[in-house]
């Protein structure tokens with residue numbers, strides 16, 4: 618089972634559209650996939666203490682542990698991932714150990730394309746995650762209402778889903 622986490626709080630979220638496209642891609646490649654929306658699991662701010670015992674932390678941690686690989690569909694805020702996702706990573710911490718992780722980013726413009734490098738290196742160093750190097754980065758103009766209107770982005774989502782499955786399967790077969 619693969620897990621996709623859509624991390625925006627917005628109603629009309631572009632990263633959500635990326636997440637849904639990835640869900641379709643993983644399914645059409647013949648694998649089980651669960652798409653969850655982080656806003657449906659409200660979390661306290663990580664305080665390094667009592668916040669860890671929030672019931673939603675345990676639910677999310679279990680989903681992450683059980684997943685063969687995780688795609689994070691996130692908004693880019695201030696040249697980084699959004700705070701809601703960062704907070705979730707702080708709270709779920711070591712449950713990310715050696716997880717295969719890919720990113721689908723929704724951004725305003727092209728100049729923030731290196732924004733996930735911070736969190737990618739944090740997850741590599743802290744939890745030994747395997748970060749898929751070819752990620753999806755989509756700017757506002759490629760979205761038209763409720764759909765993605767860019768073949769290259771669609772193609773890239775399929776490529777990311779393929780590499781998630783390829784590395785995820787390899788990890789499962791060689792624990």
Ligand SMILES: Cc1cc2nc3c(=O)[nH]c(=O)nc-3n(C[C@H](O)[C@H](O)[C@H](O)COP(=O)(O)O)c2cc1C
Pocket residue numbers: 625626627629630631632633691692693694695696697723724725726727728729757
């Ligand atoms: C607080 C805030 C900060 C943002 N910072 C950036 C940024 O640094 N670079 C960028 O390209 N877009 C930035 N944006 C634009 C968002 O990335 C863009 O609206 C994106 O579609 C948000 O994802 P969502 O539609 O899934 O919520 C920012 C938006 C907000 C609200």
